[in-house]
Amino acid sequence: MRSLFSRNETLVALIIVAFCVVTAIVEPRFLTITTITDLLRNGIVIGIFAIAAMLVLVSGGIDVSFTAIAAFSMYSATKLMIALGVGDQIIVAFLVAAAIGLTLGLINAVFIGTLKLPTLIVTLGTLTAFRGFLLTFVGSQLITNVPPGMRDFARSMIFRGETPGGSFVAVPTATLFLVGAVVLTWFILNRTVLGRSIVAMGGSRESAARVGINVTAMQYFVYGYVGVLSGLAGIVHASLARVANPFDLVGLELQVIAAVVLGGARLTGGHGTITGTLLGVTLIVLINNSLIMLGIPSTWQNVVIGFLILLGTGMPAWQARRRAAASA
Amino acid sequence: MKKIVGISSLAVAVAFGAATLAGVAVAQEKLDIPTVVKISGIQWFNRMEEGVKKYAAESGHNAFQVGPAKADAQLQVQILEDMIAQKVDAITVVPFSPEALEPVLQKARDQGIKVVAHEASSIQNVDYDIEAFKNEDFGAQLMDRLAACMGEEGEYAVFVGSLTSKTHNQWVDGAIARQKEAYPKMTLVGSKNETYDDQQQAYAKAQEVMRAFPNVKGFQGSASTDVAGIGLAIEERGLEAQTCVAGTSLPSIAGQYLETDAVDAIGFWDPADAAIVMNKVAATLIEGGKIEDGANLGVPGYEAIKLDGKVIYGEAYKLVDKTNMKDFPF
Numbered sequence: 309m310r311s312l313f314s315r316n317e318t319l320v321a322l323i324i325v326a327f328c329v330v331t332a333i334v335e336p337r338f339l340t341i342t343t344i345t346d347l348l349r350n351g352i353v354i355g356i357f358a359i360a361a362m363l364v365l366v367s368g369g370i371d372v373s374f375t376a377i378a379a380f381s382m383y384s385a386t387k388l389m390i391a392l393g394v395g396d397q398i399i400v401a402f403l404v405a406a407a408i409g410l411t412l413g414l415i416n417a418v419f420i421g422t423l424k425l426p427t428l429i430v431t432l433g434t435l436t437a438f439r440g441f442l443l444t445f446v447g448s449q450l451i452t453n454v455p456p457g458m459r460d461f462a463r464s465m466i467f468r469g470e471t472p473g474g475s476f477v478a479v480p481t482a483t484l485f486l487v488g489a490v491v492l493t494w495f496i497l498n499r500t501v502l503g504r505s506i507v508a509m510g511g512s513r514e515s516a517a518r519v520g521i522n523v524t525a526m527q528y529f530v531y532g533y534v535g536v537l538s539g540l541a542g543i544v545h546a547s548l549a550r551v552a553n554p555f556d557l558v559g560l561e562l563q564v565i566a567a568v569v570l571g572g573a574r575l576t577g578g579h580g581t582i583t584g585t586l587l588g589v590t591l592i593v594l595i596n597n598s599l600i601m602l603g604i605p606s607t608w609q610n611v612v613i614g615f616l617i618l619l620g621t622g623m624p625a626w627q628a629r630r631r632a633a634a635s636a
Numbered sequence: 637m638k639k640i641v642g643i644s645s646l647a648v649a650v651a652f653g654a655a656t657l658a659g660v661a662v663a664q665e666k667l668d669i670p671t672v673v674k675i676s677g678i679q680w681f682n683r684m685e686e687g688v689k690k691y692a693a694e695s696g697h698n699a700f701q702v703g704p705a706k707a708d709a710q711l712q713v714q715i716l717e718d719m720i721a722q723k724v725d726a727i728t729v730v731p732f733s734p735e736a737l738e739p740v741l742q743k744a745r746d747q748g749i750k751v752v753a754h755e756a757s758s759i760q761n762v763d764y765d766i767e768a769f770k771n772e773d774f775g776a777q778l779m780d781r782l783a784a785c786m787g788e789e790g791e792y793a794v795f796v797g798s799l800t801s802k803t804h805n806q807w808v809d810g811a812i813a814r815q816k817e818a819y820p821k822m823t824l825v826g827s828k829n830e831t832y833d834d835q836q837q838a839y840a841k842a843q844e845v846m847r848a849f850p851n852v853k854g855f856q857g858s859a860s861t862d863v864a865g866i867g868l869a870i871e872e873r874g875l876e877a878q879t880c881v882a883g884t885s886l887p888s889i890a891g892q893y894l895e896t897d898a899v900d901a902i903g904f905w906d907p908a909d910a911a912i913v914m915n916k917v918a919a920t921l922i923e924g925g926k927i928e929d930g931a932n933l934g935v936p937g938y939e940a941i942k943l944d945g946k947v948i949y950g951e952a953y954k955l956v957d958k959t960n961m962k963d964f965p966f
Contacts, residue, residue: 335848337850350840448675448677448706449677473850474874476874545836551864596840600841600844603826
């Protein structure tokens, strides 16, 4: 029981519930189906990113370049799709974006795994480099006329309904990508030797190497996997937004990492769960999409978000220290 | 021209007293007038280049457009240095950062080059700055469109890129002032919503505004991506017919939403016209002419300009809906 309460997941879940209760009291209209579908829709891309970022944190690194990878893959794939005249084949967009994402992820891996450079420095560098290359050599114009395949994908729904007020509510098919990323990553982390090796490497790189784990290979896998997920997330984003904007996505990375850390993943590596990450994402998306309802003016919204992140990450850290002091 | 004048004066020196020759050479001379833009290759400045080319064809002067490959004040300074070295007759410029260009523009003016800027009403080292319109008036025009669509009643919300974007806030303040004065049955709901010039933010905020204020009927956007984000949210809700959206944007960005009525009117100014005006003002100054309040510059929207210090204001709003969006392919 005690361990349940001292866990990050529980804390974040409690904050989420408290936040919902307060919002519902202030604005009863919060409790509608539309709120749920809106939040889900806005959580897809940030959710996929968070799963990827969580895996890197677990492996003992940190990646801030995934948004640039996503923008690069998304924009290049969309452009290629139009150039090849295969605009109605959404599968092409996903395959190309995944391949580009993989390539860029492996570029990170070369610096991190082979040249053994610090992950934050490498990915800060590649964040800027990938983005610069994209804007200089691939293009800097918005593609507002996205290929029909992407438009159809955005319009396909798992569930569609109508509210009493006469407006539509829907859950887009794109949600399945988040579900897929969650299931696959959970399986890898918890049911494969590969996943357990990644956790071990994150806990202690030295010990992991001594028990015979090929640390370099693990890093290639982690950054390649993150690249693929980012590429796919990019296409999902562009499809849902119905615009391929090369300036998009970059800037989201800190919010994503905040969500992951809120969910209990440690910047020092070796710790992080899917449940925690999803709770962290839920909290961030919930806050981002409820402050108008709470009547909080625009200027204060960032202050509130910052404070909640401090609360969410500070409480567990403080508890952990108290526990350590008690056991000493 | 200076080079030619130099050669001509040499000729004068050689030919003793052939002063009229130099005079004839100047009168027939083509003026070199570059238009230095923030960035090359984007639709906005491609459209501006059309204006520059049109002016060059009509006037016979050597007017041309140059700009850096990416929006960077330092690169723009380098291009301006190049132009000064080439001894052009005038420079027209759309500054990326007005403050960063002050020293190089001062250098140009010290060498007798006329300087005309656009979209930089605070800039000092220019002869004139051209503004397509007064921002408050433009905001009021958008409000008129929004009000007409809403039947002059109901709740509306306003969006800005950020509370620190000066022009966005002037547009929205102008719109709100217009609503208070002319449309008493309309009410503003919520505060100014910030979108950080990000379509996804505009989309999410529009969704939330619709949840928080279910009766909201109108939306006014400011960043060019605002109305696209709002339009997407409205389309997904299936509320195209019940809601009205007006804002600053371009047909290339908002076109697909204008077609479905998710967005009802967009406003902007035509960069091609602004380029022609900049060039005309520059040529007038070189030829020793003056720009006066109320003057007609011979370009639509600039027929009766207002002069405020160094700033020339036109009334060059373009308000576009789905019936005439095809006239503005940018």
